[in-house]
Amino acid sequence: MYLVAIRALKIQDLIHSSSRLKEVAGGSYLLGRYCSRISSRVADHVTAHDKGKYIFYRSSGGEVVAAFEHEKHAREFLRLMKEGYRRLFGRRVISSTTPIEVGDNGSGSLNELHRDLAIARYSGFAPTAQVQNPYVAICWSCGERPADRVLTDDSGSDEPTVHHFCLSCDLRSKSFEDYKSEVEQKLKGGFTTIPSGVDDLARHDRSGYVAYMISDGNSFGHFVREIPDLDGYKGFSEDLQETIDECLFSVLDDAKFLSNNQMAPMLPLMTGGDDLLVLFPARWGISMTLDFVARFEEAAKALGKYSNSVESLSMSAGVVICKQTLSHKTVHEIGEDVIKSAKYTSKRSGLSSALAFRVLAGSKYCDRDASNTNLATGCTCGGFRRSEIEEILAMRRELDDLSSSHRRRLKQCLSSHSPMLDSERERVLKLISERNEDTALKVREMMSHKPKSIFAVLEGWEYLESHRRNS
Template sequence: MPYLLAAEADKIQDFIFRSSRLREVVGASQLLTRFCRSIEDTLAKQYNGQVVVNDGGSFRVIFDDVRQAIDFGNDLSELYRLTLGGSLTVAEPVEMNDDFADANKNAAERLRWGKNRRQGVMVEVHMPYVAFCESCGVGLAERRDRLAVRNASRHRYLCATCQIKAKERDRGLREFLGAVYDAYAKKAEIPAHIKPDWPEDADAIAELDLSGRNYVAYLVADGNGMGQLFGSCDQHQLQQLSQGLSRVLSESLAVPMIAFRKQVPAQAAMIPMLPLILGGDDLFALIPAPYALDIARRFCLEWEKCMQMLVNKIGLHNVPRPTIAAAVVICKGTYPYTLAHRRAKALLEDAKRQSKLLAAKTGEHLSAVNFEVILGNRLAGINEADGDQVIQRSLRPYWVAENDLSVGALQHGIDLRHLLAQRYALKDL
């Protein structure tokens, strides 16, 4: 009898964000992507496993023997620890009958049970009178070296993990961002011999703020109702959906950046974005501030179109129209990206809640965009932390739609397109 094994990396964002420099964040994302993709041709093949999902730190693998499944899970967890320095939860194998969807649901429940009841602890080696890593501030430094980056003027103390992330970034970003660049280069008609010029850090994107105020924007996005979509899949459909999600995300992000390239041709040499997390339906990217809301709107529309094509291609029926929620945080280039991400996630929850409310009351499915501008370097969301009820005049989140909104949708929000049109009309005042 076949068995389904579910495994998932723990605290992925903690691993990716445990560095102060964006180049190491990108390196961590690529390291995770490369690890997931390598499992199918290495460890899974060794144990005769059939990989269904291996993306974004999540795994679903089918085995003919329960012993093989258990041994694979043990080796996968140890390999993840040795390679990335973190932990990975492996659920007990689930027996598969004819209903793959039911087995996948049971595997997900066992995985949640395992995550909530982890045994044992992981400790950092600690000794007094030693240097801590200047990037993450947590690990013990192993060496003092100058990073291989533009304008690297001084040596830094770095731990082993941050060194690996930096080296991963230096080796190129083909595994992590290859799909984004391929879509971008194809639409921009960039010759094949030209190497991608990704931004090094937020300062490079801040230069695209032609007002000279050095603002940047962080875009966070997450698909709506993805649990229902995954729950409707059989084994073959789940495999196709898992493989297609990253491609949809990459192509959807490339489209608005081409529009930016045409609008600001003087800045066309460098790719005007830097994805930091790009997996499944999750996105966290650094983009130019002046066009951030229009980029978010175009991204959502393109994601809806590409996702609908994917759903039709794999034969999923009787599922809601694919929509996505997005949040934009506009801030200074020097603002900590971790704080921007935390604020963006809170705004994203508001956008997702609004989309669910609209679907529940009217049966209509629309994408939504929320945003906030952080002036200077103040802490975002400080009113919410006070515990006091603060009423803020706002029309956010905004709907994203290709055509005019219905009466039901207008009762719950307005079209982002109208906000952008009004903002453009007032740009010279």
């Protein structure tokens, strides 16, 4: 048997290259179909004449790993899959340079394959020229590729709107309904449908805010490299996807009371592999993300049987809470910074699950270091270990009767280390004590022992509600 692999690079950038959320979700669905259905059809095509055998070891998450009985079939499979990816997404994909012959037990071939992919990844591609022609229309959605079709939208206005689309963005848009149907079959908690757009989730918040969850596995690459054989790699790939789907949609079991209809308070935009992008209502985004991370950490213990790694699998997640009108491309850029904070915390705490969040007040934002607080635009809160986030949710419930003016003044005191604010801090605590002495004592203790946690409570005050009825 001859082993080959194809892997898509910068999947997040690929998915977010289109401008509308439906095309983001449709792009994720198309990538999944490329890995599973299209790869299977291509394998059938290249082996049809000689009746050669083949085995798929992985076909999800932007990666396809397969073994063919004949080397010529493996080479032809690589050629057709790379061409298909280029036509479907307008980009190139890395692959193993030559088919790798597999021994009797497959030992060593998997590591050799990963080394081949790593070389291809860091070798990069030769630059390609962008189309520059005044007579060629550029795609309205992605703004990158030449448009080859014209679509008319006659809804919501007196005059129809004409847009030019490239093949890839047109296919993504048309794939959304198929993606929606596929996701709705996995729903739990009595829900039967998912939102069609961000507006459906923004209705849960009086200010029109939503929560974007971006998640990524911790040291999954090291875990995979310690898998000793191809059969174990195949079993791990299949079980990992099932585990992630089960943990994500199980969050809905405790969320039935959030909605009085059959629409789930969740819109998965990107699934497959350990990279996820999911929309939640802003009020429960942090709580639902924490629930997902906790469920995965527990369920992933069963996956340890596939690898010789001594480290257990865990998940880091970043939550960006913002206005529904903020561009998903902008949210993606911010989310990359937020999840870095969670990843850093995870590594410092021995690769345990971690979470960070950022609340963006209004539709504007500015890039800055996480330690530099700007209350007008929000700051990154995190990262925190899973147990610390649970503690923050409990602190939020304990301080429920803090007034908005007291919260604002406390947050200003905590955001600066100036000695001049010590007197202001005491004045605020005195005012809180006049209203509720027990709350003042709790605040004083938290500020002394857990200033980072209480600042996170004050920063995310409106968005630290539990999605569980009895919490």
